[in-house]
Amino acid sequence: MTAKLELRNVSKSYGKQLVISDMSIEIEKGELFVVLGSSGAGKSTLLKLIVGIERPDEGKILIDGRDVTNLPPNKRNIAMVFQNYALYPNMNVYENIAFPLKMKRLVNIDAKVKEVAEKLKIAEILNKRVNQISGGQQQRVALARAIVRNPSLFLLDEPLSNLDARVRYTARSELKRIQRELDQTFVFVTHDQKEAETLGDRVGILHQGVFEQIGKFEEIYEKPATRWIGDFIGDFPMNFIGNTGFRPEWIQIGSGPYVMRVDYSESVGGSYFVHGTTDDGNSLILKSEVPYAAGDLAKFSIVKSINFPDDGKT
Amino acid sequence: MASEYKGPVQAYVIWIGIAVFTFLVLLPIYVLIVISFGAPSQTVATYYPYLVPTKWTLKNFISSFTGIGQNFISAFYKSLETAFLVAGLAIVLGFHAAYGLSKLPGKLGNLIIGVLFFSTMIPSLTVAIPLSETFLRLGLYDSFIGLGLAQELIVLPLSVFLMMGALQSLPKQLEDQARVDGASFGQALYRIIFPLAIPSVIAAFLLSWLMSWDEFTFAVIISPVHPTLPILIYLASSARGNILTAASFSLLVTIPVIVLTLVLSKFLRGSYLTSGLVG
Numbered sequence: 385m386t387a388k389l390e391l392r393n394v395s396k397s398y399g400k401q402l403v404i405s406d407m408s409i410e411i412e413k414g415e416l417f418v419v420l421g422s423s424g425a426g427k428s429t430l431l432k433l434i435v436g437i438e439r440p441d442e443g444k445i446l447i448d449g450r451d452v453t454n455l456p457p458n459k460r461n462i463a464m465v466f467q468n469y470a471l472y473p474n475m476n477v478y479e480n481i482a483f484p485l486k487m488k489r490l491v492n493i494d495a496k497v498k499e500v501a502e503k504l505k506i507a508e509i510l511n512k513r514v515n516q517i518s519g520g521q522q523q524r525v526a527l528a529r530a531i532v533r534n535p536s537l538f539l540l541d542e543p544l545s546n547l548d549a550r551v552r553y554t555a556r557s558e559l560k561r562i563q564r565e566l567d568q569t570f571v572f573v574t575h576d577q578k579e580a581e582t583l584g585d586r587v588g589i590l591h592q593g594v595f596e597q598i599g600k601f602e603e604i605y606e607k608p609a610t611r612w613i614g615d616f617i618g619d620f621p622m623n624f625i626g627n628t629g630f631r632p633e634w635i636q637i638g639s640g641p642y643v644m645r646v647d648y649s650e651s652v653g654g655s656y657f658v659h660g661t662t663d664d665g666n667s668l669i670l671k672s673e674v675p676y677a678a679g680d681l682a683k684f685s686i687v688k689s690i691n692f693p694d695d696g697k698t
Numbered sequence: 699m700a701s702e703y704k705g706p707v708q709a710y711v712i713w714i715g716i717a718v719f720t721f722l723v724l725l726p727i728y729v730l731i732v733i734s735f736g737a738p739s740q741t742v743a744t745y746y747p748y749l750v751p752t753k754w755t756l757k758n759f760i761s762s763f764t765g766i767g768q769n770f771i772s773a774f775y776k777s778l779e780t781a782f783l784v785a786g787l788a789i790v791l792g793f794h795a796a797y798g799l800s801k802l803p804g805k806l807g808n809l810i811i812g813v814l815f816f817s818t819m820i821p822s823l824t825v826a827i828p829l830s831e832t833f834l835r836l837g838l839y840d841s842f843i844g845l846g847l848a849q850e851l852i853v854l855p856l857s858v859f860l861m862m863g864a865l866q867s868l869p870k871q872l873e874d875q876a877r878v879d880g881a882s883f884g885q886a887l888y889r890i891i892f893p894l895a896i897p898s899v900i901a902a903f904l905l906s907w908l909m910s911w912d913e914f915t916f917a918v919i920i921s922p923v924h925p926t927l928p929i930l931i932y933l934a935s936s937a938r939g940n941i942l943t944a945a946s947f948s949l950l951v952t953i954p955v956i957v958l959t960l961v962l963s964k965f966l967r968g969s970y971l972t973s974g975l976v977g
Contacts, residue, residue: 437874457877470875474893483889487880533880 394443405593418584463530471514630689632671640685649675733945762943773930783846784910788857796861814855826919857902864898900965
């Protein structure tokens with residue numbers, strides 16, 4: 385059972401602070417949707433609203449067309465993995481995974497637990513206590529616990545951020561593989577662009593409680609809807625001269641109408657990224673095949689650009 | 699640049715402290731043993747009692763159970779049932795109260811507990827007499843239920859406070875996760891929260907039990923006809939009894955305390971308080 389998740393005009397405030405503002409969005413069945421935003425943008429609040437730990441002040445939440453806005457979390461059939469996994473410390477791995485099945489009084493618990501444990505390669509640690517296993521294993525236990533009940537929707541709150549870099553890389557591709565295999569709807573919250581880029585079918589950029597842009601990562605990269613997104617997305621922030629925005633690679637360096645004084649060049653991949661300042665004070669980063677030294681004058685022409693009107697949105 | 703190296707003196711200081719402390723704690727028990735089992739001629743009947751008597755006897759101990767002492771078994775039983783009632787009520791009522799208070803916003807829960815503690819400042823004696831008048835009418839006078847309810851007043855605020863502290867330190871996410879995993883409110887409370895709060899529940903149980911076991915004021919006023927053990931010891935050491943009986947019974951009074959503490963001590967270590975949260 386996969387779900388279409390829909391939010392209609394959802395708002396949420398904590399005290400005087402408006403955290404989610406009149407949000408409407410539809411997430412398709414079987415999609416891996418990534419919510420990308422910096423801390424404080426409202427990502428965790430969004431997940432809490434969807435799963436039912438918090439109630440929206442306004443608006444509706446629908447799963448497969450069913451209005452769940454007033455249902456408690458245990459009646460929504462959504463699985464959630466918290467950032468720090470929230471494994472039950474008084475139970476071992478097996479019992480943690482079995483817990484959701486016990487709560488719903490399902491049958492065949494043993495077979496289901498073992499099947500999921502096999503799939504996630506944690507069958508050997510089933511009788512260990514949760515504080516005896518590594519971070520990567522804990523993450524897989526949390527995932528197993530979510531998967532075992534076959535929910536209609538998965539929510540994951542920064543599931544990779546507590547892993548060390550090496551483990552994170554493999555965990556990332558494993559998550560993608562699992563999602564494809566299960567063919568379920570995943571909503572994945574992160575502040576890491578690389579995760580959004582590699583994992584998401586679609587990415588939603590969450591900024592100050594609103595989705596400023598939703599689409600494929602490449603589309604957002606090439607056509608940011610707002611100045612903020614141009615600045616936020618990409619290995620390097622977008623360059624701006626006045627209202628004209630352009631990415632470091634959208635220029636021809638060597639000759640052209642524009643000039644900047646070089647501060648330094650950085651070597652990335654096979655190319656150079658030249659940092660400098662124009663006469664009117666714009667800090668720019670330009671891509672170049674050759675390095676420039678500090679103090680050089682670099683001429684360039686802009687091949688492609690986006691014009692942002694004064695209110696910041698295209 | 700202070701060094702972590704402890705000289706020979708510092709290493710032993712802590713052992714000396716433990717020895718002194720143990721000595722002070724065990725000394726009264728030693729005195730009780732001497733009086734209970736030493737020949738009276740060497741202990742209570744002389745001006746200069748022996749520190750270590752040479753003549754030991756079981757006669758003191760056995761004769762304690764005559765006269766007033768015949769009531770020992772029933773008094774022991776009365777103390778026992780009262781203490782278990784008090785401790786049981788304390789954790790059943792207290793756990794749920796503590797959970798509710800821990801969910802209140804900000805410091806409101808602590809404020810309410812502070813007010814409840816205030817009530818324990820009232821001397822039991824002033825409450826005991828009006829209380830026994832009411833109990834007489836309700837048929838609770840001299841019963842362990844009446845006494846238990848009265849003692850509960852003293853014991854409940856502390857129990858709630860202990861359990862509240864533990865519940866507040868539990869990460870809210872565990873409860874949220876349980877609800878997300880399909881647990882109803884009750885299932886989340888009793889299957890996840892309660893097991894994690896067990897050390898504080900056991901501590902509250904033990905403390906309430908001890909407070910009831912030792913309690914005197916309510917016991918002597920509300921339940922004088924079938925007294926609890928502390929009352930019996932008091933009667934035994936006043937004009938109607940004798941000091942040898944009092945000493946023997948005092949020793950016996952400590953035995954359930956030691957047994958209960960040993961049995962429950964493994965729950966108090968809290969080794970499974972280590973959380974399932976990472977980072």
